[in-house]
Amino acid sequence: MSEQPLLRARGIRKSFGDHEVLRGVDLEVRRGEVVALIGPSGSGKTTMLRSLNGLEMPDAGTLEVTGGPSIDFSRPVPNAQRFALRDRSAMVFQHHNLFPHMTVIQNVMEGPVQVRRVPRAAAEGRAMELLGRVGLAEKRDAYPRELSGGQQQRVGIVRALALSPALLLFDEPTSALDPELVGEVLTVMKELAEEGWTMVVVTHELQFARAVADEVLFLDGGVVAERGAPAQLFTNPREQRTRQFLHRILHPLD
Amino acid sequence: MDWQLVADSFWPLLRGGLTGTIPLALVSFAIGLVLALVVALLRLASNPVVSWVGRAYVSIIRGTPLLVQLFVIFYGLPTIGVVVDPWPSAIIAFSLNVGGYAAEVIRAAILSVPRGQWEAGYVVGMSHARTLRRIILPQAARVSVPPLSNTFISLVKDTSLASLILVTDMFRKAQEIASFTSEFMVLYLEAAALYWIFCTVLSFGQDRLERKLEQYV
Ligand SMILES: Nc1ncnc2c1ncn2[C@@H]1O[C@H](COP(=O)(O)OP(=O)(O)OP(=O)(O)O)[C@@H](O)[C@H]1O
Ligand SMILES: [Mg+2]
Numbered sequence: 121m122s123e124q125p126l127l128r129a130r131g132i133r134k135s136f137g138d139h140e141v142l143r144g145v146d147l148e149v150r151r152g153e154v155v156a157l158i159g160p161s162g163s164g165k166t167t168m169l170r171s172l173n174g175l176e177m178p179d180a181g182t183l184e185v186t187g188g189p190s191i192d193f194s195r196p197v198p199n200a201q202r203f204a205l206r207d208r209s210a211m212v213f214q215h216h217n218l219f220p221h222m223t224v225i226q227n228v229m230e231g232p233v234q235v236r237r238v239p240r241a242a243a244e245g246r247a248m249e250l251l252g253r254v255g256l257a258e259k260r261d262a263y264p265r266e267l268s269g270g271q272q273q274r275v276g277i278v279r280a281l282a283l284s285p286a287l288l289l290f291d292e293p294t295s296a297l298d299p300e301l302v303g304e305v306l307t308v309m310k311e312l313a314e315e316g317w318t319m320v321v322v323t324h325e326l327q328f329a330r331a332v333a334d335e336v337l338f339l340d341g342g343v344v345a346e347r348g349a350p351a352q353l354f355t356n357p358r359e360q361r362t363r364q365f366l367h368r369i370l371h372p373l374d
Numbered sequence: 375m376d377w378q379l380v381a382d383s384f385w386p387l388l389r390g391g392l393t394g395t396i397p398l399a400l401v402s403f404a405i406g407l408v409l410a411l412v413v414a415l416l417r418l419a420s421n422p423v424v425s426w427v428g429r430a431y432v433s434i435i436r437g438t439p440l441l442v443q444l445f446v447i448f449y450g451l452p453t454i455g456v457v458v459d460p461w462p463s464a465i466i467a468f469s470l471n472v473g474g475y476a477a478e479v480i481r482a483a484i485l486s487v488p489r490g491q492w493e494a495g496y497v498v499g500m501s502h503a504r505t506l507r508r509i510i511l512p513q514a515a516r517v518s519v520p521p522l523s524n525t526f527i528s529l530v531k532d533t534s535l536a537s538l539i540l541v542t543d544m545f546r547k548a549q550e551i552a553s554f555t556s557e558f559m560v561l562y563l564e565a566a567a568l569y570w571i572f573c574t575v576l577s578f579g580q581d582r583l584e585r586k587l588e589q590y591v
Binding site for chain 2: 173175203206207210211213215217218219220221230231234235236279280283
């Protein structure tokens with residue numbers, strides 16, 4: 121794997137007021153790789169993920185995306201670079217954020233048709249193909265509120281896929297779901313990983329991270345406290361903090 | 375009660391309503407809404423000067439009586455050489471007025487759309503302006519319907535003030551017939567009844583519209 125990474129973030133820093141949420145985070149993602157971000161609440165996982173597509177503008181650090189911009193956040197970022205950055209990735213949100221006034225198929229086609237100027241028929245064909253793959257073809261004309269949480273989240277994934285992004289970003293896509301609906305979403309994500317999509321996933325689903333991720337980053341207090349292959353990090357963590365965190369998640373009643 | 379007079383004056387009054395009151399309200403409301411959207415966006419602008427302009431406008435409109443605004447335009451402007459006819463004066467004054475009140479409604483509606491909707495727009499590649507147009511405003515419009523309907527119903531009643539700057543609306547017709555026959559009570563009660571019917575019909579339409587939109591979102 122000497123290939124240049126798809127994304128390389130260096131020294132990402134971000135403060136909200138005088139609360140320093142990210143204190144120099146490095147992250148590299150190679151093409152086809154799945155990186156999982158885990159860590160306690162408030163450790164900066166969401167902020168880091170949102171920094172990768174410019175929803176959050178870090179105060180310092182650099183971000184290079186193959187086929188996209190090279191950004192130095194310590195300087196003002198021109199709008200053109202922000203757009204170029206957004207174009208390389210698509211995000212699946214914790215609360216799906218589907219457009220409530222549009223049907224499923226309209227949600228999926230909105231980006232391709234309105235922004236990418238894909239002809240309607242082609243966009244619709246692709247949208248239906250993607251919806252079919254997550255088992256929601258027959259929901260094409262439903263409104264988001266008519267779907268279950270798991271179905272909504274799968275539409276959210278399809279909306280992201282329809283943009284054909286180089287990089288898929290997931291922010292705890294299952295943490296707002298009823299437990300019995302988590303599986304259907306994780307299954308879709310696992311299939312995407314197997315198909316070779318490049319993904320950065322913030323998650324509390326350690327089993328999923330272990331099965332799917334190529335690399336796991338444990339974020340704590342705005343720094344990467346430990347990183348490694350899941351087999352190593354989950355079974356034999358080097359850091360005391362990692363061990364405590366894993367213990368709290370795996371044995372919450374102790 | 376002089377029922378013959380009621381019957382004789384009914385059509386002139388109704389005609390005044392259909393050719394004066396209603397068109398005046400509709401045209402002013404349409405222009406006022408466009409203005410309100412602009413003012414709401416000014417108020418939401420991140421540039422403090424721009425947002426201050428929007429706030430100042432709303433403050434002036436809401437802090438001064440509508441009748442005074444009408445008189446400034448119709449009787450005041452000619453003294454500095456700007457003569458505006460009754461109808462245009464009325465439309466200008468009512469549009470500016472709706473612009474001030476509806477701006478606050480639209481602004482609140484835009485703010486009520488969750489932040490995540492903006493972000494979802496950005497994530498599918500849209501600019502700020504396109505997200506506003508395609509994602510935010512359609513949702514804000516639904517939230518705005520009930521309060522804007524109220525604004526419109528108030529406007530229908532407020533247009534009676536235009537009779538004071540010589541617009542031939544329903545109330546001016548009533549005034550004319552009343553002073554001619556000296557039957558003030560009959561004519562003004564009749565006008566009141568007609569306004570009430572207009573507003574009741576509009577409230578009914580408002581209910582139906584709201585129920586329809588509820589199914590939507
Ligand atoms: N827009 C913001 N304004 C102010 N503070 C913020 C903002 N966004 C995040 N924070 C703060 O930054 C810290 C890190 O937030 P972040 O959402 O990145 O954590 P997280 O690791 O994703 O946590 P969780 O597991 O609870 O989602 C938190 O203390 C949060 O309150
Ligand atoms: Mg988070």
